[in-house]
Structures are given as structure tokens and as C-alpha cells.
Amino acid sequence: MLYLAALLMHCVPLAMGQYDICKSWVTTDDGPSWEFYACQPKAMRMKDYVTVRVDPAGITCGDPPERFCTHENPYLCSDECDASNPDLAHPPKLMFDSEDEGLATYWQSVTWRRYPEPLLANITLSWNKSIELTDDIVITFEYGRPTIMMLEKSLDNGRTWHPYQYYADDCMEAFSMPARRVRDLSTTSANRVLCTEEYSRWAGSKKEKTVRFEVRDRFAIFAGPDLKNMDNLYTRLESAKGLKDFFTVTDLRMRLLRPALGGTYVQRENLYKYFYAVSNIEVTGRCKCNLHANLCTFKEGSLQCECEHNTTGQDCGKCKKNFRSRSWRAGSYLPLPNGSPNACAAAGSAFGNCECYGHSNRCSYIDFLNVVTCVSCKHNTRGQHCQHCRLGFYRNSSAELDDENVCIECNCNQIGSMHDRCNETGYCECREGATGPKCDDCLPNYYWRQGCFPNVCDDELLLCQNGGTCYQNQRCICPVGFKGVLCQQSRCEVDKKDCDGAPGAGGSLATVALGLLALQLPGWVDL
């Protein structure tokens, strides 16, 4: 009886009839038509759609075969894990199978034979789809719960991770956090990440097997202890910043940091009783479809929303082609009880035929021109229909007109280019000597120094003369006795006393020879 009551209660958020249809055919004064509502898929057992990864390599027991014992029977180490024998193997998939009553199947780690090196394991669950948790995450440990572990979540398919909950028999010691209970949270702290000691203390491994992430207790803060007042929860989910996202995940990771000890300290002489064994991970949730779908199906290896309201995408996160006369919006739980569908509208159906490709949700009528035009085009667009790119941006040829990335910044080099505009392929207009799409390079025979300047000297046509060397195409470094841009001038042509009366034949062989001699024999000319 008690069991049945618990079962019934368990079903409350799953069986709730709210927001379960997306549209219905109704008859109004103007005749029959579709009426649209905010809608969401039913909650499901998400473990049926998950992919799992266990780290590090070699953490699963049985390769090589290994004996272990239990805290109940610490001196009878006759149990064996052998990965090559199906009856004795404990692979990760046994955390997600359905079990016959009383016969637990479980993933098991190697034992803590490397003590005091920590025994660490990560169990990562990935859905490749955003899901919204609707009930507690329940992890069942067969031979005692870890004394320290952590739950992490990702919202972006595993690119970034965030702590979700900390678990320890002593939160202060393990994580320098005070121990808290979810039941004690308030409406303003319902999405706090906390450390709990409720699931880590030793109580006999057969007695207390589960570790929870308490979704229901957090819902209860708004919906009351038996989740009767779901309206209040839905209202809060719409209005409290970050609350919806708190219950949304694409991936979960259990970081197991220290196994059950079965006492207060580790017995070094018997390390075969320390390991992790997880028989089940229950995750209950629904596909996140932004209130635009009531069905979510498993296709090509991933869950996908069956989008309504003329939306599309894995999460119904954008408007279908030709239904983009205003920006996409998620449906809303409000106003109660049916919410708002915020459906995408066909071009031509709203705003008197003004398409803005989703870059504006406001149009305005310009009287003297007799046109309707989009107002405040976003995403660097401009134009009557936000169909052009702003100056300094160009069209991204791989993006549709309604893509947020449709306009790319020109990024013209400020010094090398004439202005910050570019042509349709992103080429800037270069000043003399500059080149490259962004004008940040120099043409041959030009050098870069705050812009492109023609070479003064080089190794081909503009050779430094009289033994001078060319410095970075910018100037010749002349030997003593010569000057000029290419060291072509003997100093004595300029200052007669340098030459000791030699004839001032500009650049003549004699002058050069004299100059060279003067270089080698500094005293000679004075003789």
C-alpha cells in the first residue's frame, strides 16, 4: 500500500495533463480554424537514450581478472570480476539495463589496490540533446555509496562543465563547503549548487544504496510538498532568471572521488573491499523543445523534437524557412493555463507583408513613401527588410538571409586600407602598395612600416652601391666616405676637404677607387 502510494506520487509530474497538446481545430464565429498552444513532450526514462563513457581507461574491473570482497564479508574475498567471462564481467552498460527484481547487475571499478593514490572514476552520460529534468536523478550503488563524489553538468554537449552538486561524508573537509540540504533552500536559492552529507555516510551497504540529485525537492519549493501547485512552479520557471536552465542538461558527469570505507579509516591490509559498483542511474526528464513540440523521437541515434508552430531544429530553436517574418521565440507557460505558443509567422501574414528575416521584430509605416520597413535591424543588418549588411560588414555566403551570422565584419587593416568597407567577398580597398583581402600585406617591392612604402633598396634593382648594405629594404647603410640613398655619392663631392684636392667627378671610377683606398689606408691621402 505504501509502495503504491509512493508510486502514484512518483507519477504526478509525469502524468500531468498540462501543455500536452500543441494545437486543436476549433470553431469560432469566423468559422473553423486551428488554435495553437504552448506544448511539451512527456517525461521519459532518459537512461534509454544515453551514451556513457567511463574514465580513466582501465578503471572497469576484470582486465586482468581480480578478486574482491565486500564490507559485510571483508575476509571472504572470493568474488571475482573477469571481463572475459559474461557471467563475471561488470561493463558500464549494466548501469542502464532493466533488472529483474532482486538480481542487481552493475558496473564495477577496479579495487583500491593502489592506495594511498586516490581511486578516481568519471561516469559521463551524454544525450546530444537538451533535456529538462522532471524528477530526481537516482544513482544506485551496490556495495556502499562513495564517501566523496561530485555531480557535474553540461549544457553544450560537453564543451563546458559546471558543478551541479557536491556529496561528502564531511563537506567541510572534502570541499570546504558547509553541509546543506535541498529541503532547506528557499524560493530565492532554489538553483543553488550545494554540498550535502545526506548520501555519503555509512549506513551499511545494503541499507542505503542511493545517491540523489533532488529535483522534486527543488520543485516543491514552488509547487508545495506534493507538487500540487504546478502553476506556481511554471510561473516561476518563466520569470526567475536561470531557473529553467538549472534543470536543463545535455550531459551529466559523476566524478567518484573516494569509495565507501565501511568505517572511519582505510584498512591497508585489505584493499580488496574498496571499489565502486553502480547498478542503476535513473534520469527522468523531457526533451527541451522550447514549448513548440509535444513529441520527441529517437532518430539517427539522437533524440529530436517533432516541432510544431512552424519551428524547426533539434530543440525547435528557430523558425522554418518562409516563416520568419518575426524573430523566433520560445513558447511560454504563461498565461496559465494554456500558455502562449509564440508561433513563427509566415512571411506576409503579419506586419502587412514586411519580412525582416528575423533580424527585427518591429516594423513601421513610412507615410510619405508609402512603405513598411523593419525597425532597428539587429545582427549588423540594415535595409527595408534587414536584407543588407551594415557598412563595414559583408554577406556571409554560407549563411541564409535569416541567420544571425549573415553579416561578417570586414576587418580592414586601418592603415593599409582606404576605409573600413569591403566588397561582397570581404576584400577591402587598399592604399598604394598594400594588398591582401584585409590590406595588411605589402605588394612586392614595398615594405611594411605603419603602412606600405616603396622599397628604398633591395637585392635586385635597387642595389646599395660602393659596398653599402641594404637594411630591411628601408635604407642603405653606407661605408665611411659614401652617402646618398644608395651610397652612390662620395663624400668628397660634397665636402672638398674630404678628398684632399681630388677632382670632383661625380661617381667616377677614380673617386670610387680613391674612396676605397681611403677606407683601407686612412692615413694615405694625407701623405
Ligand SMILES: *[C@@H]1O[C@H](CO)[C@@H](O)[C@H](O)[C@H]1NC(C)=O
Ligand atoms: C574527470 O573529469 C574531470 C573534468 O570534469 C577531469 O578534470 C578529471 O581529470 C577526470 N578524472 C578522470 C579520472 O578521468
Ligand SMILES: *[C@@H]1O[C@H](CO)[C@@H](O)[C@H](O)[C@H]1NC(C)=O
Ligand atoms: C547530435 O545530434 C545532431 C542533430 O540531431 C546530429 O546531427 C549529430 O550527428 C549528433 N551527433 C552525435 C555525435 O550523435
Ligand SMILES: *[C@@H]1O[C@H](CO)[C@@H](O)[C@H](O)[C@H]1NC(C)=O
Ligand atoms: C504553419 O504553416 C502552415 C502552412 O504550412 C499553416 O497551415 C499553419 O497554420 C502554421 N502554423 C502556425 C502555428 O502558424
Ligand SMILES: *[C@@H]1O[C@H](CO)[C@@H](O)[C@H](O)[C@H]1NC(C)=O
Ligand atoms: C557564416 O555562417 C555560417 C552559418 O551560420 C557560420 O557557421 C559561420 O561561422 C559564418 N562565418 C563567419 C565568418 O562568421
Ligand SMILES: *[C@@H]1O[C@H](CO)[C@@H](O)[C@H](O)[C@H]1NC(C)=O
Ligand atoms: C572583391 O575584390 C577582389 C579583389 O579586388 C576581387 O578579386 C573580387 O572579385 C571582388 N568581388 C566582388 C564580388 O566584386
Ligand SMILES: [Ca+2]
Ligand atoms: Ca543494472
